[in-house]
Amino acid sequence: MKQIPLYFLLLTNLILFSQSNFNSESYKITLEDLETNTFKKDSTANAIIVYKYGNSFVDRSDYDLRTEVKQKIKILNKEGFNKATVTIHLYNNGNKKERVEQIIATTYNLEDGNITTTRLLKKDIFREKYDENHSFVKFTLPNIKEGSIITYSYKLISPFMFNYKGWDFQSDIPTLYNEYRTSIPANWHYNIKLVGDKKLTINTSEVKKNCLEYRGGSAGCVNSVYAMKDIPAFIEEDYMTSKSNYLARVEYELQTFKSFDGSVYNYAKTWKTVDHEFKTDGDVGRQLRKPINIKDILPLEIINENDLLKKAKAIYSYVQENYTWNGDYNIFKDVSIKDLIKNKSGNVSSINILLHNLLKESNINVKPVLLSTRENGFATKIFPVISEFNYLITQVTINDEIYYLDATDSYLNFDDIPFRCLNGYGRLMDFKNGSEWVDIKPSKASNVFYKVELHLNENETISGSITSKRTGYHALNYKKSYYQNSDAYVEKLENKFPYLDISDFEVTSDGVTSLDFKESYRIDYNYEDTGDYIYLNPFFVKFFNENPFKLQERSYPIDFGYKDTYFYLFKFHLDDDTYTMVESPKDKNIALPNNSGRITFSTKVLGDFINIMLKISFNKAIYEAEYYPYLKEFMSKIVDIQTNSLILLKKK
Numbered sequence: 001m002k003q004i005p006l007y008f009l010l011l012t013n014l015i016l017f018s019q020s021n022f023n024s025e026s027y028k029i030t031l032e033d034l035e036t037n038t039f040k041k042d043s044t045a046n047a048i049i050v051y052k053y054g055n056s057f058v059d060r061s062d063y064d065l066r067t068e069v070k071q072k073i074k075i076l077n078k079e080g081f082n083k084a085t086v087t088i089h090l091y092n093n094g095n096k097k098e099r100v101e102q103i104i105a106t107t108y109n110l111e112d113g114n115i116t117t118t119r120l121l122k123k124d125i126f127r128e129k130y131d132e133n134h135s136f137v138k139f140t141l142p143n144i145k146e147g148s149i150i151t152y153s154y155k156l157i158s159p160f161m162f163n164y165k166g167w168d169f170q171s172d173i174p175t176l177y178n179e180y181r182t183s184i185p186a187n188w189h190y191n192i193k194l195v196g197d198k199k200l201t202i203n204t205s206e207v208k209k210n211c212l213e214y215r216g217g218s219a220g221c222v223n224s225v226y227a228m229k230d231i232p233a234f235i236e237e238d239y240m241t242s243k244s245n246y247l248a249r250v251e252y253e254l255q256t257f258k259s260f261d262g263s264v265y266n267y268a269k270t271w272k273t274v275d276h277e278f279k280t281d282g283d284v285g286r287q288l289r290k291p292i293n294i295k296d297i298l299p300l301e302i303i304n305e306n307d308l309l310k311k312a313k314a315i316y317s318y319v320q321e322n323y324t325w326n327g328d329y330n331i332f333k334d335v336s337i338k339d340l341i342k343n344k345s346g347n348v349s350s351i352n353i354l355l356h357n358l359l360k361e362s363n364i365n366v367k368p369v370l371l372s373t374r375e376n377g378f379a380t381k382i383f384p385v386i387s388e389f390n391y392l393i394t395q396v397t398i399n400d401e402i403y404y405l406d407a408t409d410s411y412l413n414f415d416d417i418p419f420r421c422l423n424g425y426g427r428l429m430d431f432k433n434g435s436e437w438v439d440i441k442p443s444k445a446s447n448v449f450y451k452v453e454l455h456l457n458e459n460e461t462i463s464g465s466i467t468s469k470r471t472g473y474h475a476l477n478y479k480k481s482y483y484q485n486s487d488a489y490v491e492k493l494e495n496k497f498p499y500l501d502i503s504d505f506e507v508t509s510d511g512v513t514s515l516d517f518k519e520s521y522r523i524d525y526n527y528e529d530t531g532d533y534i535y536l537n538p539f540f541v542k543f544f545n546e547n548p549f550k551l552q553e554r555s556y557p558i559d560f561g562y563k564d565t566y567f568y569l570f571k572f573h574l575d576d577d578t579y580t581m582v583e584s585p586k587d588k589n590i591a592l593p594n595n596s597g598r599i600t601f602s603t604k605v606l607g608d609f610i611n612i613m614l615k616i617s618f619n620k621a622i623y624e625a626e627y628y629p630y631l632k633e634f635m636s637k638i639v640d641i642q643t644n645s646l647i648l649l650k651k652k
Helices: 006-013 031-035 078-084 271-280 284-289 308-322 337-343 348-361 472-484 486-496 625-644
Strands: 002-004 047-058 065-075 085-093 099-111 114-119 125-129 134-140 149-158 175-185 188-195 202-214 217-231 249-258 264-266 365-371 391-398 401-405 424-428 436-440 446-456 462-471 500-507 516-525 533-536 564-574 579-583 588-591 597-606 609-618 647-651
Touching (some): 031 099, 065 078, 175 188, 175 202, 284 348, 308 348, 308 391, 337 348, 348 365, 365 436, 446 472, 462 472, 472 486, 472 564, 564 579, 588 625
Parallel strands (some): 446 564
Antiparallel strands (some): 047 065, 065 149, 085 134, 099 149, 125 134, 249 264, 391 401, 446 462, 462 516, 500 516, 533 647, 579 647, 588 597
16 A cells, blocks of 8 residues: 655646546546545436546557556445446457456545555456356455545457447446547448437547558558547436447447458348348248148147137147247247157247247248347347347238237237337348338237225225226236236235235136236225224225336436326215215326326215226327426326325214
């Protein structure tokens, strides 16, 4: 540990950075870096990336891709200590390996008026193997305290020029300045993609001649500088797809390589090329082309069905009921219809290709569709990247109607696909006419309906019934919960309402593949006796227990996956003349911009009946980020209505 007098760092930096809390455009440490322990722009931040720098170029001696990385981070509190642990991921393929060199890491603290430094020791750098093709180098900076500044730098050497180093500009903590420099020889041509909605502060490129030489030949380089300033933290919240869709970063996809002898190698493919490769592929393509004898698999009553829609539904149900998904998303490997039929279990491709082939052999128009799931991120539309797909479903066309099918889930209805597949679009693999993008959207609405009917009895007890109906994805989740363990489901329901006694519970829907989930049960309400008054909250069931939107602002869409509606009807009957209603909730009618959602809440008294109605409509499956403050307030109103809508009854 070394002590450095404060004036040593102050002399060169005090004037330059006196107008800024942090020295955010330099790797150097200043006094203000250490003295500043708050971040006004984001009071929730536990740490800040003050400065991040990368520089990627091709080495003139061995033609490896080298990337220099530097980072300076401010630790604001103990919750930010985890930023002192750094993991560097490395890739290897056979004899070719990425490696990291010259790791230098230092912790700076302000102690008794002096800056102390603590350096990372080599013995505290660990290298571990993850799998056959991946390993990582890991280290934790020493002597971390609240207010510390940490810096670390290293050099990454890669022999894989096809995989030019991408760069993240955004993190889960705020970033003040982030710069990435690249030097790409003209031999390599990449598709360059900027991901996310953040704009570059600096975006410049220039050509430098003769930057690379090989056996008497030479090539120029395109030298680029990309930088962003004041990048907010990316905080994950409910109702979103993969964060990889939105994190600000730059990515590279090798398109062509031209060697010094003039030979040109094409790496980026057109969809026409991909279609041909997919069709002739020895794994997925071969299984799709493989003929199948439906008489060896399907019952005669299905084979003999003449109505194509009924036949398609029967084939779909048969595959659902007889084959189990093993949970594997690896759609391009280990695909075997033969093994699936033998073992009754297989991956996504095996199950849905079996479904595809059975439909095809039954003279039903069917095609495979490649997807990237919500957790996997969006598939690139600009150019084909086949590795970005991790799921396969089927498209069926009958009487000009289009249906999307996935037989991996025995609870799904015909023309439903799992929620994980609701990621906007997929690639329809039409081997005759060429593939095309298709929109993937739910075919049916998803709704929740509750009806609560209560009576105030002569003995001043309150009893009645609750009936509910769910459709679409709301029904799917409840069907799984109930039919997998009905006893546990009922027990959970009883524990959910400690002030209710539940009896005569009944499910009235038609089983696991029913289009809806309907249940009913009787209740006895154990209210608090306050003498002459009864306070009654009509919302025994709450659609939202709390507001899921808590961020100050959100820069990415609110993706519910599907449109839905919630409806709650409460009917209260005063059986005698003992009590009268003296206070009721106020009516509300609240709309989202462009009529994209609405809350309707009303209370009406008709004779001895008190009727309360709440309807919540979300008219869009996906809301742009601009809707966030409105949705946040919208949800707050819903929670408030469900929590604070009280009926006050008074003895006559």
